[in-house]
Amino acid sequence: MAVHQHTDGRVARGQRTRDAIVEAHTALLREGVLKPTAKVIAERAGISVRTLWLNYKDTETLLGATTAYWLDADAALRTEISPDLPLDQRLEQYLDMRVRRLEHLDPAARSAALGEPFSRALQDSRRQHVDRVRDDLAHVFGPELAAAGERRGVLEAALFVASSWPTWSSLRHDLGLEVDAARAVMRESVARLLLHGPGPGTT
Incomplete structure (x- = not known):
C-alpha cells in the first residue's frame, strides 16, 4: 500500500510540474514573449531547465501540450x-x-x-x-x-x-x-x- 501511495504521489507531482510548465509557457505568450526559451519558461515555472526536459522530451512535445x-x-x-x-x-x-x-x-x-x-x-x-x-x-x-x-x-x-x-x-x-x-x-x-x-x- 505504501509503495502504491508513493507511486501515486510521484505521478501527481509529475503532472503538477507539467501543468506548471504549460501555464508558464502560455503566460509568457500572453505577455508578448512570442518565442520564450527553455530557460525563460523554466524560470517562470520555478524549475530547472533539466526538469523541463525531463517532463517534455523536446520542443515539439512541449508545443503539443501547449497547443x-x-x-x-x-x-x-x-x-x-x-x-x-x-x-x-x-x-x-x-x-x-x-x-x-x-x-x-x-x-x-x-x-x-x-x-x-x-x-x-x-x-x-x-x-x-x-x-x-x-x-x-x-x-x-x-x-x-x-x-x-x-x-x-x-x-x-x-x-x-x-x-x-x-x-x-x-x-x-x-x-x-x-x-x-x-x-x-x-x-x-x-x-x-x-x-x-x-x-x-x-x-
Whole structure:
C-alpha cells in the first residue's frame, strides 16, 4: 500500500510540474514573449531547465501540450447558436463568440506563426482551429449557405476569411484598431457577404 501511495504521489507531482510548465509557457505568450526559451519558461515555472526536459522530451512535445491547452480553452469559449434564429441575432451572437475567441487566441496564434512551418504540432493545431471555424460557419449560417446554391463554396471561403485570425490580426495589429472597432469592420464584412453574397462572376 505504501509503495502504491508513493507511486501515486510521484505521478501527481509529475503532472503538477507539467501543468506548471504549460501555464508558464502560455503566460509568457500572453505577455508578448512570442518565442520564450527553455530557460525563460523554466524560470517562470520555478524549475530547472533539466526538469523541463525531463517532463517534455523536446520542443515539439512541449508545443503539443501547449497547443492542447489553447484548443481546450478555445472550446470552452464556444457557445451554441441556433440556426433557426433570425439572421441579425445569429450574426451578433456569432460575432460576440468569434471576437471572444480571437482575442483569447491571438497571443498563441502570433507565436505559432513564427514556428508553424517547422512544427507538426503547430500545423495540427492550426488545422483544428480552421476546422472549428468552418464548422461554426456551416452551422450558424446554414440557411444562407444553402440558399447560395452553386456559389456556396465561394461564400463559405469568403465568410471564413472575413472572420479568420489573420484578418483579425491585421485589424488589431496592422491597423491598430481597438476591439469594438475591429468587431465593427468584421461585422460589416460578414453581414454584406450574408446579405449580398460574394459578388457577381464567382462560382
